[in-house]
Amino acid sequence: MNSIGIHFHPGEEVALGESKWWGDPDLPEDMDYPVMNDTPLTFICQIRLRDIAPYDTEGLLPKDGILYFFAAIAEYVEKLEVEQDNHNGLGEWSEDSFAVLYAPEGAALQTCQLLYDDDETPVALPAERITFTVEDATYDGFKLLGLPYYDEVREEFTKEISLLQIDEQDSWGLRLYDCGMLNFLIKPSELKKREWGKSKFYFHSF
Numbered sequence: 001m002n003s004i005g006i007h008f009h010p011g012e013e014v015a016l017g018e019s020k021w022w023g024d025p026d027l028p029e030d031m032d033y034p035v036m037n038d039t040p041l042t043f044i045c046q047i048r049l050r051d052i053a054p055y056d057t058e059g060l061l062p063k064d065g066i067l068y069f070f071a072a073i074a075e076y077v078e079k080l081e082v083e084q085d086n087h088n089g090l091g092e093w094s095e096d097s098f099a100v101l102y103a104p105e106g107a108a109l110q111t112c113q114l115l116y117d118d119d120e121t122p123v124a125l126p127a128e129r130i131t132f133t134v135e136d137a138t139y140d141g142f143k144l145l146g147l148p149y150y151d152e153v154r155e156e157f158t159k160e161i162s163l164l165q166i167d168e169q170d171s172w173g174l175r176l177y178d179c180g181m182l183n184f185l186i187k188p189s190e191l192k193k194r195e196w197g198k199s200k201f202y203f204h205s206f
Contacts, residue, residue: 003146003162004055005135006045010171012129017066017109019052021045022172023127024114025068028107033114034070034099039085040114041070041099042077043124044166050105052144055134060145060161060191064105069164069184071098071201078173079125090177090203098201100163100184102194125172141167148183153204160185163199180205 006021014020025043027033034041047067061067071093074082088097103109114123137146138154143165148154166182168174176182185200 001137001146001161002055002057003135003137003139003165004052004144005133005139006142006144007131007133008142009129009131010126014127014129016111017048019046019048019130020127021130022125024111024122024124025070026066026109026111027068027101028103029110031101031103033112034101036072036096037086039072040123041072041097042074042080042082043114044069044071044073045130045164047144052132055132056145057134060188062102062194065107066103066109067196068099068101068103070101071182071184073166073182076174076176077125078175080123080172082123088203090180090205093201093203098184098199100186100196100199102196139165141165142169148185148202148204149181150204153181153183153202157185157200157202159187160200161188161191163191176203177205 017026049062050064053063074080074084140149148162162183163186164184183202190198
């Protein structure tokens with residue numbers, strides 16, 4: 001099993017529907033923005049699946065469409081400067097604190113921009129274009145697929161793989177306690193059936 005490394009290119013323009021990290025999601029017109037207790041979840045990234053098809057050597061993901069990742073991680077990203085009422089710490093998070101969504105190829109997309117109420121400035125960090133590489137299963141950075149980097153997470157979730165792994169990042173002020181990582185987890189059988197709603201979210205740190 002391999003994983004797909006994610007690499008960032010800040011300052012480069014990202015067109016509607018392209019793969020990106022941060023920014024605002026380009027959602028189908030009939031898809032609701034996910035919330036937790038009426039508070040929007042933080043948009044993390046969208047992956048245009050045809051961009052990663054050459055790197056998905058086992059064919060685990062669809063070959064087209066867009067995959068979206070959201071989670072209540074604002075409190076851990078210093079530069080977001082977003083207030084968050086609910087604290088989520090180490091361990092497995094509740095199912096309403098994150099979301100994995102999928103849009104099929106050809107869906108009519110619109111950018112859903114969140115603004116601060118007081119001055120109508122964007123909530124999100126600037127979008128960063130992302131590219132991909134093939135990496136080992138336990139690659140220790142930002143990645144899709146493969147296995148969680150930490151042994152402790154692999155030992156606890158023996159049936160799951162890492163759908164998305166998030167590492168710390170100085171440029172965003174992303175701090176996860178002491179060398180922590182966030183993982184969206186899913187069983188291969190659930191991934192095969194495209195049961196995105198059965199994903200789990202886990203926060204591990206030393």
